Amino acid sequence: MRIHFTLNEVRTEIEVSPDATLLSVLRDQLGLYGVKHGCETGECGACTVLLDGVPVNTCVMLAPQVDGREVTTIEALGEHPDLGWRPSAGLDPIQQAFVETGAIQCGYCTPAMILVARALLAREPNPSEEQVREAFSGVLCRCTGYLKPVQAVLRAAAVLRGEIVEPIEGPIPAPSGLFPARGDEPREEDVMPGGPEVLTRTSVMPRIIVASQAKPRRVVGRPEVKVDAIKLAQGKPAFTADIEMRGMLVAKILHSPLAHACIKSIDCSKARALPGVAAVLTWEDIPRVVYSTAGQSDPIPGPLDSFSLDKKVRFVGDRVAFIAAETESIAEQALGLIEVEYESLPTVLDLEGAMAEGAPQIHDEPEYVDFAESDPKRNLAAQIRIDIGDVEVGFAEADVIIEGTYQVPKVQPAHIEPHVVVTYWDEDDRLVIRTSTQVPFHVRRQLAPVLCLAPKRIRVIKPRIGGGFGGKQEVLIEDVAAHLTIATGRPVRFEYTRAEEFFAARSRHPMHIRIKTGVKRDGTITANEMYALSDTGAYGCHALTVAGNTGHKAMALYVGDGHYRDAPNIRFYADIVYTNTPPCGAYRGYGVPQGFWAVERHMEVIARQLGLDPLAFRLQNALRVGEIHPFSAAWSEGREPRPETINTCGLEDCVRQGAAAIGWADKYGDPEWHQVPGVPHLRRGSGLLW
Amino acid sequence: MCPFEFFRPKTLAEALELLERGVPLAGGTALTPRRGEKPAVIDLRELGLDNLEIQASTILIGAGLNLQKMVDAVHILPVALREVCIKEAGWNLRNMATLGGTIMSSDGRSPLLTVLLALGAKAVIEPGGNTVPLVELLQQREGAGFHRLIITIQLMKPLTLVYEQISRTPADRPIVCAAIAHFPEDDAGNLFQVALGGFGSRPIRVEEAESILEGGGDIDTAVEACRKVYAEAGDAWASAEYRSHAAGVLVRRLLTELLS
Numbered sequence: 001m002r003i004h005f006t007l008n009e010v011r012t013e014i015e016v017s018p019d020a021t022l023l024s025v026l027r028d029q030l031g032l033y034g035v036k037h038g039c040e041t042g043e044c045g046a047c048t049v050l051l052d053g054v055p056v057n058t059c060v061m062l063a064p065q066v067d068g069r070e071v072t073t074i075e076a077l078g079e080h081p082d083l084g085w086r087p088s089a090g091l092d093p094i095q096q097a098f099v100e101t102g103a104i105q106c107g108y109c110t111p112a113m114i115l116v117a118r119a120l121l122a123r124e125p126n127p128s129e130e131q132v133r134e135a136f137s138g139v140l141c142r143c144t145g146y147l148k149p150v151q152a153v154l155r156a157a158a159v160l161r162g163e164i165v166e167p168i169e170g171p172i173p174a175p176s177g178l179f180p181a182r183g184d185e186p187r188e189e190d191v192m193p194g195g196p197e198v199l200t201r202t203s204v205m206p207r208i209i210v211a212s213q214a215k216p217r218r219v220v221g222r223p224e225v226k227v228d229a230i231k232l233a234q235g236k237p238a239f240t241a242d243i244e245m246r247g248m249l250v251a252k253i254l255h256s257p258l259a260h261a262c263i264k265s266i267d268c269s270k271a272r273a274l275p276g277v278a279a280v281l282t283w284e285d286i287p288r289v290v291y292s293t294a295g296q297s298d299p300i301p302g303p304l305d306s307f308s309l310d311k312k313v314r315f316v317g318d319r320v321a322f323i324a325a326e327t328e329s330i331a332e333q334a335l336g337l338i339e340v341e342y343e344s345l346p347t348v349l350d351l352e353g354a355m356a357e358g359a360p361q362i363h364d365e366p367e368y369v370d371f372a373e374s375d376p377k378r379n380l381a382a383q384i385r386i387d388i389g390d391v392e393v394g395f396a397e398a399d400v401i402i403e404g405t406y407q408v409p410k411v412q413p414a415h416i417e418p419h420v421v422v423t424y425w426d427e428d429d430r431l432v433i434r435t436s437t438q439v440p441f442h443v444r445r446q447l448a449p450v451l452c453l454a455p456k457r458i459r460v461i462k463p464r465i466g467g468g469f470g471g472k473q474e475v476l477i478e479d480v481a482a483h484l485t486i487a488t489g490r491p492v493r494f495e496y497t498r499a500e501e502f503f504a505a506r507s508r509h510p511m512h513i514r515i516k517t518g519v520k521r522d523g524t525i526t527a528n529e530m531y532a533l534s535d536t537g538a539y540g541c542h543a544l545t546v547a548g549n550t551g552h553k554a555m556a557l558y559v560g561d562g563h564y565r566d567a568p569n570i571r572f573y574a575d576i577v578y579t580n581t582p583p584c585g586a587y588r589g590y591g592v593p594q595g596f597w598a599v600e601r602h603m604e605v606i607a608r609q610l611g612l613d614p615l616a617f618r619l620q621n622a623l624r625v626g627e628i629h630p631f632s633a634a635w636s637e638g639r640e641p642r643p644e645t646i647n648t649c650g651l652e653d654c655v656r657q658g659a660a661a662i663g664w665a666d667k668y669g670d671p672e673w674h675q676v677p678g679v680p681h682l683r684r685g686s687g688l689l690w
Numbered sequence: 691m692c693p694f695e696f697f698r699p700k701t702l703a704e705a706l707e708l709l710e711r712g713v714p715l716a717g718g719t720a721l722t723p724r725r726g727e728k729p730a731v732i733d734l735r736e737l738g739l740d741n742l743e744i745q746a747s748t749i750l751i752g753a754g755l756n757l758q759k760m761v762d763a764v765h766i767l768p769v770a771l772r773e774v775c776i777k778e779a780g781w782n783l784r785n786m787a788t789l790g791g792t793i794m795s796s797d798g799r800s801p802l803l804t805v806l807l808a809l810g811a812k813a814v815i816e817p818g819g820n821t822v823p824l825v826e827l828l829q830q831r832e833g834a835g836f837h838r839l840i841i842t843i844q845l846m847k848p849l850t851l852v853y854e855q856i857s858r859t860p861a862d863r864p865i866v867c868a869a870i871a872h873f874p875e876d877d878a879g880n881l882f883q884v885a886l887g888g889f890g891s892r893p894i895r896v897e898e899a900e901s902i903l904e905g906g907g908d909i910d911t912a913v914e915a916c917r918k919v920y921a922e923a924g925d926a927w928a929s930a931e932y933r934s935h936a937a938g939v940l941v942r943r944l945l946t947e948l949l950s
Contacts, residue, residue: 001696018696019725041723045782054758054785060722061786062715064696065733116781137861138782681943 003067008076022058022066023047026073033242034074034111034235036466038140038416039498045139046416046466048112049073055116055138074111074235077118081230094118095233097156098149099225100168105143107232108417108466112139114233117153125161129154142416142467168223228464238464240420240436241495248422249278249324251484251494252331254338255504256313256320259349259580260360261342263311266321270337276330279487280338281322283309286483289450290367294541294585295439295473300446301638303381303540304369308450308479313342314362314538315580317503324484324492347580351512351535354379354577362538362578372544372638376578381540384548384574386634391518394527394560394569398518402606406515406598410535411508413587417466418501423481424491426459431482434461438472446475451482470586474506474541506585509546509576510535513598518569523612525560525621527569530598534576537583543576545637546584546591550574552631554595558603558621559630568630600689615655615664615688625649651690662686695730699737702839706817708732709837716754716791719783739790739841742766747847747874753790753813753840757802760789770851770869771809774801777855777864790840793824794831797891799863803828804887805853806843807895808869814842828892848873852947854940855888864888865928868916868940872948886916886937889923899941909945916941 004013007030016025026032026049035058038046042060049058050072078092091099094117104110113136120127120135127135132153136146158165231238268280286308292300309319321338325331346360353359355378363376370376373383395401421435431453437443440462448455465472481494496505511534518527532550536543551572559568607614623629625646632644659665667673667686676682695712699705705714712730715721721731739754744766751760757775760767761784778801779787793813796803803824811824816839822830824843830836848871855867866888873881882903887893898915901907917938924930 017694019694021722042719042783042786045780048782051785055782056786057719057782060719060783062696062718062722062725062731064698065715065718065735067698134776135781137776138780138784681939 001064003064005066005068006070008072016063018062018064020063022049022061022063022071025063026058026071027241031244032073032075033237033239036108036111036239036417037241037495038108038418038466041498043140043498044109044416045112045116046109048115048139050115050119053119053122055112055119057138072115074115077114078234080234091230091233092118093159094121094153094156097152097159098233099229101148101152101155102223102226102229103144103148103152104226104229104232105141106415106417106467107228107464108239109139109141110232111235113141113149117149117156120153121157121160125157127153127157140416142414142469232464239417239466240422240434240463241493242463243422243434245422245424245491248424248491248493249326249484249488250328250331251481251492252323252325252328252335253319253480253494253500253504254321254323254335254340255500256316256318256342258313258342258344259316259347260345260362261313262345263313263320264341264343266341267339268321268337270339271323271334274325274330274334274337276326277323277334278326278490279322279324279484280334281309281483281487282320283307283311285309285487287450287452288367289452290365290369291446291450292541293446293475293539293583294545295437295442295446295475296542296545297442298445301371302542302544303363303371303374303376304367305363305365305376305381306539306541307365307367308483310365312365314578315582317500317582318538319480319504322480322484324488324490348379349579349581351510351533351577351579354535354579355575362580374540374543379578380575381536381578382544382547382574382576384544384551384572384576384635386551386570386572386631388571388630388634389527389567389569391527391529391569391571394564395516395518397520398526399521400519400610401516402519402602402609403514403516404598404602404605406513406601408508408511408513408594408597410510410581410584411587412502412505413467413469413471413507414501415465415467415469415471418496418498419472419477419505420493420495421478421481422491422493423478423485425485425489430457430459431485432459432461433478433482434463435478436465436468436472437462437475437478438465438468438470439475443475443478447479447482450479451486469588470590471506473586476505503582506541506583506587507537508587509542509584509591509594511547511550511594511598513550513594515598515602517602517606519606519610521610523607523610523617523620524562524564525558526564527571528555528558528560529571530555530573530595532572532574532595534574534594535579535581535584536576537579537581539583540576540578541583541585542590543584546586547574547576548635548637549591550595552635553592554599556629556631557599557623558618559623559627561620565624565627570630572631596689604689613668615659615668618690619652619655622651623649655688655690658688662688664688694725694728696733697730698733698735702737702816702841705732705734705737705839709839714790714794714839716788717756717783717786718791719779719787720791720795734790734839740788741842744847749845749847751789751843751845753793753843754788756785757787757789757792758784768809768848768851770853771802771805771845774805774853774869777801777861780861789843793827793840793843798887798889798893799865799867800887800893801853801855801864801867804864804867804885804893805851805869806845807885807887807893808853808871808883809845809848809851810871810873810883812844813840814844815839816841825895832891846871846873850948852944854944856936856940866920866933866936866940867893868937868944870941870944870948884912884916884941886920886941888928888937889920889925889933894919903945909942909949912945913938913942 036046038044042057047058440460481492516529534547715731739752741752743750850872853869855864899912920934
């Protein structure tokens with residue numbers, strides 16, 4: 001059907017499919033790549049445009065709905081300040097403020113934020129911080145936490161009102177004596193104001209202490225515009241999917257509906273016969289090459305247990321077949337035409353039962369390559385046993401033994417840009433893989449054998465990525481498009497849906513953690529023991545190294561006091577097991593948050609049980625400058641360990657300043673402070689961990 | 691595959707005729723992701739259903755009014771009603787989602803539906819021009835073949851309207867929420883209307899608690915009636931025990947505020 005609308009002040013008439021979203025029309029038909037795909041349900045707002053001046057989400061709007069209306073995209077705002085001989089109008093003041101304040105991290109949600117800000121300032125030229133935050137309520141940012149964007153909008157508002165704003169030129173030195181020295185009581189002015197009205201300080205630069213002996217520098221210690229801020233503020237086509245190619249196919253995966261099954265037969269004849277389908281691939285069509293999808297250096301510190309396509313599926317969402325078609329709807333239609341006969345197998349869904357006697361074996365393929373004592377017969381992807389000192393002696397020397405168990409759930413990174421890849425043969429017959437990845441070199445090295453190509457025949461291009469957070473430290477979907485390009489000779493684009501991100505991408509490893517600690521009455525830790533049972537899901541990607549860091553970092557902090565500092569007693573054991581659940585992988589902190597979540601809760605339990613000040617107890621036992629990192633001589637992500645000395649550590653200063661900033665001494669242990677005057681059902685709290 | 695059709699009728703009569711062929715499209719926020727299940731959509735944009743009118747004891751809101759316009763109706767709509775519109779969705783979606791569409795697509799975790807129940811909302815439905823209590827409409831919408839249009843929502847003007855919720859974050863959907871509306875004594879309806887939400891396919895009215903309050907019963911008894919209706923309300927977000935307890939806490943807090 002034909003629709004007429006005003007697009008960026010230009011009268012536009014186009015033919016659209018009645019069921020096409022406005023998002024797909026703007027991107028795929030009109031090439032406006034500043035409008036981003038983040039979800040398909042209106043949750044994230046990356047696809048924001050202004051419709052008759054107000055922000056709306058184009059992923060949940062049908063293109064015919066804008067007939068007769070006015071649409072504004074980021075492409076309507078501003079232009080590069082330097083256009084050669086032609087005078088430039090420059091960036092829009094809002095874009096300029098985003099660039100100046102450092103409000104752009106990955107830049108994927110930036111066009112949406114700028115458009116929302118434009119709509120807000122048109123309606124309220126002098127917004128409060130609360131109004132700015134409320135305006136952003138429809139746009140999810142996973143990188144910056146909104147502080148800088150809020151500052152940018154307030155700054156832009158001032159500029160648009162004609163006010164003079166201070167240039168952002170250099171560090172703002174902290175006032176003399178701001179930070180209390182050791183032993184000082186916190187002063188009233190050190191305690192930052194709080195409450196719902198005051199969340200953002202509009203001062204853009206952080207307070208920086210400039211050492212008196214430091215020489216002034218032109219760049220270091222001064223604000224610098226991010227190298228790609230100008231293009232990101234304009235919504236230029238900087239991301240993987242922001243590309244047009246003649247004859248590009250769209251890929252889809254047929255996912256397994258069963259958690260554990262053998263594929264007895266696949267009939268793709270109907271799917272292949274569907275007009276518009278270019279290729280359908282199953283495990284019978286491509287080479288059987290075992291590999292690991294974990295983006296890590298060679299040799300991969302983990303088991304090789306994955307195939308591009310296999311005759312066995314190991315979780316709901318595992319791969320069964322790949323399809324490439326002329327359009328997304330044809331590809332989706334073809335998925336429904338593939339007939340698969342499964343032989344359902346018993347499942348392992350609970351990590352506690354994964355290694356039980358008689359548990360179903362998830363990996364029984366003969367090609368399996370183990371690493372670090374993995375044992376697929378017991379569903380054991382990796383095992384860690386580290387003993388430092390002698391914990392049994394330490395426990396015997398303790399006055400009290402305190403034990404606890406802690407659980408950490410599976411967590412999705414939820415980067416706003418989904419996994420997306422475009423592949424094609426270039427003029428030198430190199431396979432080009434344009435991909436949203438954190439590990440471009442690993443993609444090339446690891447996929448070369450899978451695709452039966454020499455590494456020099458593969459070129460990986462990593463454009464800007466719209467968030468990764470570890471979730472893209474995985475060679476996750478590049479092989480899908482690559483196989484289909486090899487099969488068809490044509491460019492192929494493959495992009496996960498938001499649903500696929502949840503059931504077929506990687507997440508944080510869930511863990512069950514037990515901790516046992518020996519402590520003397522004076523607070524000295526004499527021994528510390530952790531056992532982590534980690535669930536890697538159906539494949540062992542990052543199994544060893546993530547769990548290793550759980551102990552390596554979290555269990556290294558509290559070594560004990562007195563002579564225990566020289567010879568701490570620490571034990572860290574971990575079993576990383578397979579289950580028939582979506583695989584886990586890297587995610588911010590790489591196993592460390594799991595460990596610290598448990599350790600810090602455990603330290604709090606100990607402090608409370610023994611009546612110790614939780615701050616003092618922690619600092620009493622914490623690792624200090626000049627000491628050896630206790631794990632450095634024992635473990636190094638599957639490689640040769642080397643002792644490391646702690647040369648700098650700001651922990652004590654950090655704790656002192658942080659405690660002063662939140663008024664810890666006045667609040668902790670004061671029951672009256674926890675009451676909220678006039679609101680009897682409310683309590684307020686103050687806590688800490690590191 | 692049957693081709694998908696898009697209609698934009700100019701009159702109500704045209705729209706009603708088309709209802710046999712497809713489903714009404716208001717803002718599209720809930721329908722667009724599920725468009726593959728539908729043969730056709732009927733865009734209601736040109737029917738002029740976005741009116742907002744205040745009468746002596748009632749408020750009339752067109753089903754096509756979007757939630758942001760309800761937020762912006764500063765001196766017209768009760769504060770708590772405007773606030774739950776903000777809780778219902780972020781700014782972008784509020785510029786799209788309509789009152790009628792929200793009623794037809796929201797589940798028990800909707801703050802707006804919960805407050806509308808407490809306000810004794812009624813829907814004027816076409817064809818037929820019947821006025822249907824929201825409680826009944828929420829049951830009927832789940833049946834197959836609901837080929838009707840909500841034209842207007844009627845609300846009784848309350849003396850006071852209060853709402854509280856418990857959620858994982860201030861912007862998240864509630865795990866438990868409660869709304870209580872207090873109406874003038876000479877009103878044909880009840881003096882108090884109590885609604886609970888945060889669970890299941892729709893919020894619920896707690897008529898037992900309302901009767902207790904109108905009969906001069908004490909807060910404790912009314913709270914216990916509210917706890918009882920969520921005694922089995924367990925799901926992935928909260929156990930029944932927690933939800934039941936929290937419902938009681940919220941209702942007690944709201945009644946204390948109202949009666950003071």
